[in-house]
Amino acid sequence: MPIPQRAPGVDRTLLRDDVFRRLRDAIVDCTFLPGEQLKDMELAEWLGVSRTPVREALLRLGASGLVVSKPGRSTAVSAIDPKAVRDARDVVAAMHVLALRGMAGNANEGELDRMRAANRRFAVALDAGDISAAVDADEEFHQVPVASLGNDAIVAVLDQFGPVVRRAERSRFAADGQASFERHEQLIALLASGDARGAEDLTFDTWHSLSVDEDSSVEPR
Incomplete structure (x- = not known):
C-alpha cells in the first residue's frame, strides 16, 4: 500500500469523548431533568462544538439508557425507570466486587489514603x-x-x-448520605486489615442497598 502523501486529520476521539462526558454528567447532576428535550443544535452551541459529536454522544447516551430518541422527532432525557436502575445496579455491583477482589489483601497506603480523602470530601x-x-x-x-x-x-x-445508577443515587445521598459515609469507612478498615471476604460482602451490600421504587425521583442540583 502506498504511503499517503498527506498527514491524517486531527483525531477527534478526545473531542467526542469529552462531549459525551459533558452531556452524561449534565444528565446525572440534573442540569437536564427527566423528560427535557435535547436539541443537538442548542447543545452544540452550548458546548462550542459542531453538531456531529453531539449527535454521536446522544447515540451513546441512548445505549446507556439516559436518553430516549424517536427517529425523526425528538430526543429527551429518560425517566428514571426502576427496573432499568435495578438491572444496572446489579451489574455495577458485580463489577465493583470484582475490583475489590483484586485489591483486597493488596491495598497499599497510597490507595487507602485516596479513599480516605474522597470520603472526607463526600x-x-x-x-x-x-x-x-x-x-x-x-x-x-x-x-x-x-x-x-x-x-x-x-x-x-x-x-x-454507572451513570444510570448515579442518577438514582442522588435521592439516597439527599435522604441519608451518612449511612454511605459510614459504609465507606468500614470498607477502608476492612481493606486495611486485609479482610478480603468482608470487603467483598460489604461492597455487594452497599450497592444492593440502593432501592428504587416507582415513586423515585431526582433532586435538582
Whole structure:
C-alpha cells in the first residue's frame, strides 16, 4: 500500500469523548431533568462544538439508557425507570466486587489514603447540602479499587451502566448520605486489615442497598 502523501486529520476521539462526558454528567447532576428535550443544535452551541459529536454522544447516551430518541422527532432525557436502575445496579455491583477482589489483601497506603480523602470530601459535600459534589466524591472513592485492578473491560461496563445508577443515587445521598459515609469507612478498615471476604460482602451490600421504587425521583442540583 502506498504511503499517503498527506498527514491524517486531527483525531477527534478526545473531542467526542469529552462531549459525551459533558452531556452524561449534565444528565446525572440534573442540569437536564427527566423528560427535557435535547436539541443537538442548542447543545452544540452550548458546548462550542459542531453538531456531529453531539449527535454521536446522544447515540451513546441512548445505549446507556439516559436518553430516549424517536427517529425523526425528538430526543429527551429518560425517566428514571426502576427496573432499568435495578438491572444496572446489579451489574455495577458485580463489577465493583470484582475490583475489590483484586485489591483486597493488596491495598497499599497510597490507595487507602485516596479513599480516605474522597470520603472526607463526600462528608463535606453532604454537610454543605451539595449532592452533586457528594456524587462526584463517591465516584472517586469507588474508582480507586477499579483503577488499582486496571481491568479495561470493567471500566467499559461501568462507563455504560454507572451513570444510570448515579442518577438514582442522588435521592439516597439527599435522604441519608451518612449511612454511605459510614459504609465507606468500614470498607477502608476492612481493606486495611486485609479482610478480603468482608470487603467483598460489604461492597455487594452497599450497592444492593440502593432501592428504587416507582415513586423515585431526582433532586435538582
